[in-house]
Amino acid sequence: MTEPQLPPLLLIGCGKMGGAMLAGWLELGLPAETVVVEPHAAAVAGFAGRIRHVASIAEIPAGFTPAAIILATKPQEAPNALPALAHLAGPGTVFLSIMAGRTVAGMNAMLGGAARIIRAMPNTPAALRMGFTVAFPGPEVSAAQRALCDRLLGAIGEAAWVEDEALIDPVTAVSGGGPAYVFLLAEVMEKAAISQGLPPDLARRMARATVAGSGALLGASAEDAAVLRRNVTSPKGTTERALAVLMREEAWPALMEEAIEAATARSRELAG
Ligand SMILES: NC(=O)c1ccc[n+]([C@@H]2O[C@H](COP(=O)([O-])OP(=O)(O)OC[C@H]3O[C@@H](n4cnc5c(N)ncnc54)[C@H](OP(=O)(O)O)[C@@H]3O)[C@@H](O)[C@H]2O)c1
Structure with missing residues (x-):
């Protein structure tokens, strides 16, 4: 069964993340119409002929009514970009933000107070369509808008949902920074x-290939993961000896807890 065509989309910011998302959507099938706002023409050169590119929000074609507006600029650009998009907010349009730290309430205030907003946290394997968002x-936000955003996010990997916005902070710490x-x-x-x-060259190749x-x-x-770990751990063998060091109570388990807690706290501090 073929997927229904994507409705008109407006992408704000076509950098690393926005570009990866756009590539994924185009692979899903050509959206009805996609307008991309991006100041750097080089960033959209690879999409020529398949999207309409404009350099600024002011140049969005009059009358263009996107079903979804994807916010993929840096978070610090939000106070400039969002008020300029407020005229597009309404029940028929969902804003899908991937900006770190920007809360739904904070964004809604910048968008004039009547916007439908989904806040998402992707990660960089999105560039290979292996992201987790x-x-x-x-x-x-309507069920149809949520389903649309689920498709848009699914184009860059796996998508999951939480019903409590506070959970985006630990998500940022685990999969965002992971x-x-x-x-x-x-x-x-x-x-x-x-x-x-x-030798350094061999060490580098070994470490990269082993992790990948x-x-x-x-x-x-x-x-x-624990089963796969045990599968390479023979009793009294070399891996067991290494894991005895790494899994000491104060080593990796405690350090990872501490690291994730620190990143979660930082995400809370930055939220606004
Ligand atoms: N990369 C990650 O690991 C990651 C993970 C999760 C979430 N995110 C979020 O994803 C968002 C994008 O990150 P990124 O790494 O893709 O950033 P990026 O590569 O810098 O892309 C952002 C693009 O938007 C452009 N831009 C700036 N102002 C604009 C405006 N008013 N309208 C349209 N485009 C504008 C930027 O141009 P200039 O360079 O000239 O500013 C840049 O080309 C961020 O909010 C980040 O928090 C990133």
């Missing part, structure tokens, strides 16, 4: 490999 629907923790793992494995006498390959294995498996 958690979304929160604000007041008065790729950085995994990249750090590759960095420290590489350093440790060099410490054991391996293990991630792919995890993604392809229905097993819990």
